[in-house]
Amino acid sequence: MNKQFRIAQKTGLMFRDDEILPEDMNAWIQSQLQAASPALGLASSYADVAPWPDGLQPDLSRRAAMWRRYRDLEKQAREEKNGQETQAARQANRHENLTAKLDEHKFVQRNVYGADQVKLRFTAFWANHFTIGNTFDTGQMIGHAIDEGILAKFNGSFADLLYGITTHPGMLTYLDNVWSAGERSEQAKGCARKPDCQAGLNDNLGRELLELHTVSVAAGYTEEDINAAANVLAGWGIDFGEELPQMRKRAGGTNHWNVYKKRWAQPGSKKVMGQSIYAGRNGLRQLTDFLASHEATIDHISTKLCQHFVSDSPSTKQIEAVKLVWRESEGDLQLIHTKVLELAINSPDAKFIWPMTWLFQVVRLSGATYFKGWEDIHDYDDKLMNTKKVFEELGQSFWSSRQPNGYSDDKDEWMSAEMFERRVRFADAIYRNGKPRQSANEIMDRIGASQQTRALVASVGPSWRDRFIALMCSPELMGLDYV
Amino acid sequence: MSKLTVGRRNILKAGAASLFLAGMPVTGFAKSKPPGSISVIILEGGMDGLAAMPPIGDPDLMRMRQSVTPDNYLALNDFFGLHPSLKFYAQLMASGHASAVHATAFPYTKRSHFEGQNLIEGGGLSPFSEKTGWLGRALDLSGVAGRSLSLDMPLILRGYHENDNFYPASIRGSKKPNADLLNMIAMGHQMDAAQLFTKLARKSEDSVQVPRDPASLAKYAGRAMAQTDGPVASVIRVSEFDSHSNQAESGNTNEGRLARQLSVVDDVIAGYRRGLGKAWNDAIILTLTEFGRTVAVNGTRGTDHGYGSVGLLAGGSLSNSGVITDWPGLSKKDQFEKRDLMATIDYRSVCAACIEKSLGLDHDLIAAKVFQQPELPRIFDQLFT
Numbered sequence: 049m050n051k052q053f054r055i056a057q058k059t060g061l062m063f064r065d066d067e068i069l070p071e072d073m074n075a076w077i078q079s080q081l082q083a084a085s086p087a088l089g090l091a092s093s094y095a096d097v098a099p100w101p102d103g104l105q106p107d108l109s110r111r112a113a114m115w116r117r118y119r120d121l122e123k124q125a126r127e128e129k130n131g132q133e134t135q136a137a138r139q140a141n142r143h144e145n146l147t148a149k150l151d152e153h154k155f156v157q158r159n160v161y162g163a164d165q166v167k168l169r170f171t172a173f174w175a176n177h178f179t180i181g182n183t184f185d186t187g188q189m190i191g192h193a194i195d196e197g198i199l200a201k202f203n204g205s206f207a208d209l210l211y212g213i214t215t216h217p218g219m220l221t222y223l224d225n226v227w228s229a230g231e232r233s234e235q236a237k238g239c240a241r242k243p244d245c246q247a248g249l250n251d252n253l254g255r256e257l258l259e260l261h262t263v264s265v266a267a268g269y270t271e272e273d274i275n276a277a278a279n280v281l282a283g284w285g286i287d288f289g290e291e292l293p294q295m296r297k298r299a300g301g302t303n304h305w306n307v308y309k310k311r312w313a314q315p316g317s318k319k320v321m322g323q324s325i326y327a328g329r330n331g332l333r334q335l336t337d338f339l340a341s342h343e344a345t346i347d348h349i350s351t352k353l354c355q356h357f358v359s360d361s362p363s364t365k366q367i368e369a370v371k372l373v374w375r376e377s378e379g380d381l382q383l384i385h386t387k388v389l390e391l392a393i394n395s396p397d398a399k400f401i402w403p404m405t406w407l408f409q410v411v412r413l414s415g416a417t418y419f420k421g422w423e424d425i426h427d428y429d430d431k432l433m434n435t436k437k438v439f440e441e442l443g444q445s446f447w448s449s450r451q452p453n454g455y456s457d458d459k460d461e462w463m464s465a466e467m468f469e470r471r472v473r474f475a476d477a478i479y480r481n482g483k484p485r486q487s488a489n490e491i492m493d494r495i496g497a498s499q500q501t502r503a504l505v506a507s508v509g510p511s512w513r514d515r516f517i518a519l520m521c522s523p524e525l526m527g528l529d530y531v
Numbered sequence: 532m533s534k535l536t537v538g539r540r541n542i543l544k545a546g547a548a549s550l551f552l553a554g555m556p557v558t559g560f561a562k563s564k565p566p567g568s569i570s571v572i573i574l575e576g577g578m579d580g581l582a583a584m585p586p587i588g589d590p591d592l593m594r595m596r597q598s599v600t601p602d603n604y605l606a607l608n609d610f611f612g613l614h615p616s617l618k619f620y621a622q623l624m625a626s627g628h629a630s631a632v633h634a635t636a637f638p639y640t641k642r643s644h645f646e647g648q649n650l651i652e653g654g655g656l657s658p659f660s661e662k663t664g665w666l667g668r669a670l671d672l673s674g675v676a677g678r679s680l681s682l683d684m685p686l687i688l689r690g691y692h693e694n695d696n697f698y699p700a701s702i703r704g705s706k707k708p709n710a711d712l713l714n715m716i717a718m719g720h721q722m723d724a725a726q727l728f729t730k731l732a733r734k735s736e737d738s739v740q741v742p743r744d745p746a747s748l749a750k751y752a753g754r755a756m757a758q759t760d761g762p763v764a765s766v767i768r769v770s771e772f773d774s775h776s777n778q779a780e781s782g783n784t785n786e787g788r789l790a791r792q793l794s795v796v797d798d799v800i801a802g803y804r805r806g807l808g809k810a811w812n813d814a815i816i817l818t819l820t821e822f823g824r825t826v827a828v829n830g831t832r833g834t835d836h837g838y839g840s841v842g843l844l845a846g847g848s849l850s851n852s853g854v855i856t857d858w859p860g861l862s863k864k865d866q867f868e869k870r871d872l873m874a875t876i877d878y879r880s881v882c883a884a885c886i887e888k889s890l891g892l893d894h895d896l897i898a899a900k901v902f903q904q905p906e907l908p909r910i911f912d913q914l915f916t
Contacts, residue, residue, distance in 0.1 A: 223775075227776070227830070246828070246830065246832055250830055250831045250833065251835050252773075255642075449770075451576075451770075464679075464684035464696045466681075466682050466697065467684075468727050468728055470682075472716070472731070473707075477702055501719075504719030507715045507719070508716070517708070517712065521728075522716075522719055523720055523721070
């Protein structure tokens with residue numbers, strides 16, 4: 049593969065067939081990394097793609113209001129039970145008030161048409177690192193967390209990113225923190241006197257904050273550290289469906305992000321991995337700052353970044369290079385990302401491409417129109433699948449109910465006959481229904497495909513569809529090398 | 532469901548492993564089709580054994596766990612009850628085709644899902660030490676194949692190149708690829724990827740329509756295993772056992788998150804039973820989970836990550852039912868690190884006994900080659916006689 053496409057495959061989403069190739073790849077990367085993160089909207093100049101309307105990008109308060117409305121109407125509908133009419137009303141309610149489907153579709157549009165492809169790859173990396181599974185009511189918040197909690201934070205530090213996503217209602221809900229109460233909190237003490245009341249600590253987020261989001265088990269923390277972290281987190285977050293007056297009463301505010309309920313908080317200072325943490329609201333920022341700059345965190349995440357972008361098995365030297373930038377820049381994400389990209393470009397290793405990323409690359413390379421515009425979001429037919437189903441079927445979706453460790457960067461996790469069948473079937477579906485503007489041969493010429501790839505494509509015979517499938521499922525386009 | 536009476540046996544001392552081999556080849560490799568089949572249901576998230584099979588005879592249970600203990604439990608004997616969601620499993624217990632091992636775990640005490648899941652599938656001496664899984668290695672030793680009912684190839688089955696997976700695609704606007712195309716693509720790949728495309732080419736010839744819920748997949752797996760040339764092992768994953776909050780419903784402890792997931796497990800076992808048909812007689816099915824949960828209920832009507840749990844076993848190769856345990860007790864001093872149910876039986880021994888029964892491998896070989904633990908106690912006789 050020629051240089052531009054090799055870089056775009058490893059670090060981006062491939063150049064669309066109508067995109068002009070940049071001459072200076074470093075400048076191309078830097079212009080994306082330095083641009084203020086567009087938190088919302090489509091960065092695209094393609095005439096055939098309508099920009100995503102503002103009306104479909106609700107903020108958290110509106111999302112919460114829509115959630116409450118959804119819940120109330122759903123309750124009404126359940127009580128009514130008059131057959132088809134109710135079914136139609138329930139469907140209308142879902143379309144009008146639930147945001148998950150829209151958000152996932154917007155994410156896809158951006159990945160298919162967005163010009164900031166490198167940034168979108170980092171968005172996927174961090175959205176996966178800080179996984180918010182689709183359980184309870186988090187479906188309503190995942191899209192917001194990805195746009196505002198992750199993508200919007202790339203011009204700042206890892207510490208800001210960590211604090212922002214830890215206090216995002218999506219994370220606080222997903223990892224059961226919203227009603228966790230400090231062991232000696234007013235709430236727990238009050239509850240102890242009532243027969244049907246239960247309040248106390250839930251250590252789920254505290255544990256994953258240490259294990260997955262920051263230092264990892266390699267840091268050797270203890271069960272007491274987890275308990276202390278959970279006590280620092282106690283009080284943070286609120287039920288997304290909480291009415292505004294209730295929210296004011298419990299937490300004094302109306303914004304669902306950054307909600308701290310003093311009554312649920314554990315009084316007194318805490319100690320996490322040897323670090324004293326103050327009592328009160330500011331304790332969490334102190335904890336996340338401590339963890340963000342911890343050597344074990346730097347090691348854990350630098351390794352993960354290298355595994356994701358540089359090589360299936362990165363060298364110690366490569367990992368150390370990222371760690372050095374991290375330390376020297378005090379976690380400046382722009383500089384860390386720049387170093388990771390530099391290593392990815394300089395490494396001769398192929399990097400196995402995630403199914404989700406591969407699908408975007410196939411659509412972009414071929415100029416297929418496989419996903420509908422936002423206008424037709426609730427309207428699909430026998431040929432085109434709805435967006436959510438596409439990614440479920442592929443086995444990789446940020447809107448699925450998955451475990452908090454997210455999708456693996458270990459190639460072996462993605463090697464199975466069924467996984468490979470999905471690649472073949474989607475290449476087929478994209479060819480049949482997406483009407484690619486580019487044939488397999490045109491794509492191979494443009495990207496400078498290897499002799500092996502050309503031989504493979506030639507071997508399958510004259511069918512243009514078979515050639516397209518063979519190209520997209522070639523070792524070169526899947527990012528498999530056999531060293 | 533009326534009261535069931537099940538004998539309660541205590542396990543023999545760990546070192547008292549018998550050399551009795553129940554008519555199976557004494558050493559080395561199974562020469563032909565092995566004597567039975569083995570299926571593993573992975574319960575992802577850490578299943579609460581104290582709620583699935585509550586020790587109602589333990590005086591500390593209700594003191595510590597009233598809000599998550601089902602009150603409508605089925606009494607197995609004067610000490611153990613069974614969660615009401617496990618209805619089919621209860622019938623099997625009544626007919627001598629199900630057993631349980633309680634207060635058991637893999638030797639992993641650090642309470643991380645992801646380390647724990649890796650260890651119970653890898654079956655090595657520490658998390659992330661293995662590139663293959665214990666069932667994969669056992670099948671490799673026997674030279675017979677297993678199948679996973681999942682999109683991925685789970686670690687537990689890796690290690691034998693004939694193993695495959697099944698999770699039927701449902702993709703609009705695409706057709707099943709033809710075998711020639713897949714074979715050509717396979718030739719363009721190397722090593723494991725080439726093998727996978729070749730398997731796909733073989734598979735493209737049969738068209739099986741199976742719904743993808745775990746119970747239907749279990750039934751399909753049972754049917755496949757019942758065929759003469761079918762797989763002898765299968766793996767199914769049931770997720771969402773990580774019951775940190777609302778584990779049981781407030782006001783109705785028989786319902787809630789855990790009750791729903793246990794019903795899925797019950798349906799999976801029933802699915803296997805239906806699918807296996809006559810092959811049920813030689814089948815063994817066992818559950819596997821990364822850890823149990825805290826003895827005490829947490830602040831959000833759930834339980835946090837713990838240690839010991841229960842393993843559920845079913846299949847015609849069990850000849851009578853029992854709860855096999857060396858019960859540690861639930862009081863604070865009996866708990867592991869003053870919070871979890873202690874594990875007094877190494878669950879690897881249970882897995883080893885199931886391999887011995889189904890694949891006919893010698894225990895010492897399993898201990899050394901599958902679990903890399905030559906000293907692993909043999910508890911075959913407690914389970915299968």
